[in-house]
Amino acid sequence: MCGIVAYVGERTAYPILMNGLQRLEYRGYDSAGIALFNGKTMIYKCRGKIKDLQKITKGKDISGSTGMGHTRWATHGEPNDVNAHPHSSMKGKFHVIHNGIIENYAHLKQELEKRGYLFASETDTEVLANLIENIYLEQKVDAELAVRLALSKVVGAYGLVIACEDEPGRLIAARRGSPLVIGVGDNEYFLASDAMPIVEYTDRVIYMNDDEVAVLSTEGLDVKNLYNDARTPEIETIRLSIDNINKGKFEHYMHKEIHEQPDSVTDTFRGRIAMDQSKIFLGGILDVMPQLLGAQRIVMVACGTSWHAALAGEYLFEEYARIPVEVEYASEFRYRNPIINKDDLVIAISQSGETADTLAAVRMVKNSGATILGICNVAGSSLSRETTAGVYTHAGIEIGVASTKAFTSQMTALTMMAFLAGYKRNKLSNEEYRALIAGLIQIPDMIREILNEEAAIKQIASVYKEAAGALYLGRGILFPVALEGALKLKEISYIHAEGYPAAEMKHGPIALIDEALPVFVLAIRDKLYEKMISNIQEVKARKGKVIAIATKGDAEIRRHADHLIEIPACHEALSPLLAVVPFQLLAYHIAVMRGCEVDQPRNLAKSVTVE
Numbered sequence: 001m002c003g004i005v006a007y008v009g010e011r012t013a014y015p016i017l018m019n020g021l022q023r024l025e026y027r028g029y030d031s032a033g034i035a036l037f038n039g040k041t042m043i044y045k046c047r048g049k050i051k052d053l054q055k056i057t058k059g060k061d062i063s064g065s066t067g068m069g070h071t072r073w074a075t076h077g078e079p080n081d082v083n084a085h086p087h088s089s090m091k092g093k094f095h096v097i098h099n100g101i102i103e104n105y106a107h108l109k110q111e112l113e114k115r116g117y118l119f120a121s122e123t124d125t126e127v128l129a130n131l132i133e134n135i136y137l138e139q140k141v142d143a144e145l146a147v148r149l150a151l152s153k154v155v156g157a158y159g160l161v162i163a164c165e166d167e168p169g170r171l172i173a174a175r176r177g178s179p180l181v182i183g184v185g186d187n188e189y190f191l192a193s194d195a196m197p198i199v200e201y202t203d204r205v206i207y208m209n210d211d212e213v214a215v216l217s218t219e220g221l222d223v224k225n226l227y228n229d230a231r232t233p234e235i236e237t238i239r240l241s242i243d244n245i246n247k248g249k250f251e252h253y254m255h256k257e258i259h260e261q262p263d264s265v266t267d268t269f270r271g272r273i274a275m276d277q278s279k280i281f282l283g284g285i286l287d288v289m290p291q292l293l294g295a296q297r298i299v300m301v302a303c304g305t306s307w308h309a310a311l312a313g314e315y316l317f318e319e320y321a322r323i324p325v326e327v328e329y330a331s332e333f334r335y336r337n338p339i340i341n342k343d344d345l346v347i348a349i350s351q352s353g354e355t356a357d358t359l360a361a362v363r364m365v366k367n368s369g370a371t372i373l374g375i376c377n378v379a380g381s382s383l384s385r386e387t388t389a390g391v392y393t394h395a396g397i398e399i400g401v402a403s404t405k406a407f408t409s410q411m412t413a414l415t416m417m418a419f420l421a422g423y424k425r426n427k428l429s430n431e432e433y434r435a436l437i438a439g440l441i442q443i444p445d446m447i448r449e450i451l452n453e454e455a456a457i458k459q460i461a462s463v464y465k466e467a468a469g470a471l472y473l474g475r476g477i478l479f480p481v482a483l484e485g486a487l488k489l490k491e492i493s494y495i496h497a498e499g500y501p502a503a504e505m506k507h508g509p510i511a512l513i514d515e516a517l518p519v520f521v522l523a524i525r526d527k528l529y530e531k532m533i534s535n536i537q538e539v540k541a542r543k544g545k546v547i548a549i550a551t552k553g554d555a556e557i558r559r560h561a562d563h564l565i566e567i568p569a570c571h572e573a574l575s576p577l578l579a580v581v582p583f584q585l586l587a588y589h590i591a592v593m594r595g596c597e598v599d600q601p602r603n604l605a606k607s608v609t610v611e
Helices: 013-027 050-057 105-114 124-139 143-151 253-259 261-269 283-293 304-321 356-368 382-386 405-424 430-451 454-464 476-493 502-507 529-540 572-593
Strands: 003-008 031-037 041-047 066-072 094-102 156-164 170-176 181-184 189-192 204-207 212-217 220-225 297-302 325-329 344-350 371-376 389-392 469-474 496-501 518-523 545-551 563-567
Touching: 003 013, 003 094, 003 156, 003 170, 013 031, 013 050, 013 066, 013 189, 031 050, 031 094, 041 050, 066 094, 066 156, 066 170, 094 124, 105 124, 124 143, 124 156, 143 156, 143 170, 143 212, 170 189, 189 212, 253 261, 253 572, 261 405, 261 430, 283 371, 283 389, 283 405, 297 304, 297 356, 304 325, 304 344, 304 405, 304 476, 304 572, 344 356, 356 371, 356 382, 371 382, 371 405, 382 389, 389 405, 405 430, 405 572, 430 563, 430 572, 454 545, 454 563, 454 572, 469 476, 469 502, 476 496, 476 518, 476 572, 496 502, 502 529, 518 529, 518 572, 529 545, 545 572, 563 572
Parallel strands: 297 325, 297 344, 344 371, 371 389, 469 496, 469 518, 518 545, 545 563
Antiparallel strands: 003 066, 003 189, 031 041, 031 066, 094 156, 156 170, 170 212, 181 189, 181 204, 212 220
């Protein structure tokens, strides 16, 4: 989950590295550091954020046209100056930055200690730096071979950039499980955890594959696998504007991304819905449509917000396509011995396409014969390359650590897939199919209506900003939205919140309700509306405060709720796309009022590329 950036070329590396680290700070912000090489090596690192690193480099020697930078989300070792990257080997021959986890680091460390190696930090990365140096000095091989031999002993995940003191002007990169992108310029190369730090310098990139090692210098690029087999990398053109990664008029990325949802939902169904014919075209899964339509069961694997989208997707596929669905936490699924048959369809969902547990789950089921589809937001990501087929969400870059537009874009993709499958399986009539599509097309304008009511939502947030806890209740397809609403509040405001099916409240959570507890309820006019009213009355009978998300124009709900947030009337199947937006805004404004760092909440990072 750390962020890596590096440069080799003819420009001054420092501004490229610092700019890149700022772009990658959403991946980790416990500590940061850079190494610069100009005939000598200069390493600057500290606990804290990029702004703290900028302070300690002020007035220092920052020359050099080769360098590497790192922003950290701590795994091994607490965040401090010593544990910050880059890490150097004991004799100073190698300098390393690393995203990932070396699982067998303790064993490797013991072996190195027997050889006389001492360690300054608590990190697994320093172990790797010393392992490479030990092989380099004992076996008298070049730096690239020392790296490949060292990595053959490593168990775990890594995105690495390595510099050797004896080979100036060269960088070595390696990848297994953690993303690494090479930017290709004119007599210069860039390395980063994703394309954001690269986009203003070049639009040509290479996505490194697992177990590849690349040597970069102004003389060229050489890519091999761990076994010294040459690889011919594919250079891709990225279409990413610098404007996409700026906050514009918004104070926070999260706020900007909430407001981008009308466009991100539109972009997800754009070109996939024939407006005049009311038909859905999903070219990314066209070749596996027989497997989708003939699936005996769908298994969805995901983590976090993506898991909530999968839960809502379960309702959609079972209701409209009549295919049984199981939704699994990828982190649990991968460590079970799940039963997957060749007639099953596995759908893996990840915003980044690099979520470690989700990728591990995909790899685990590959030998089952089941068809594996991916839903992700990043072209060229590991998920897009590991799955049989899939659907890109086209949400655009999401920098705020708390996902917002990723959820609604994933929901849009799942909704289209479920409707299409239902129609093709003759579970939806032509009239029903056309009506559902027509409703989906209207969703972006309906989201705009909700965003226009932000001032009223902000006022409600001000009432509950000091709450010690909160309860979120939903039923049916809106139960996953209750979970997502609670997650958003927890992530960025640090208020404990729980999402529950409303009927389950009586089986425990009702004990929490008193006059101080805000209870956020999803009470739209659907088939479970009357039952939800009964649940609200149970809350009110215990003096709980009810904030209801309700259908616009519903007069009855006003008699039961302390606060009301209205959303436009829509088909029940599409309601998650609307109902989640007020929850996002409530969490955002509560967090801002509490003085929380909305885009960089404590202990979190954006892409969970380690276990």
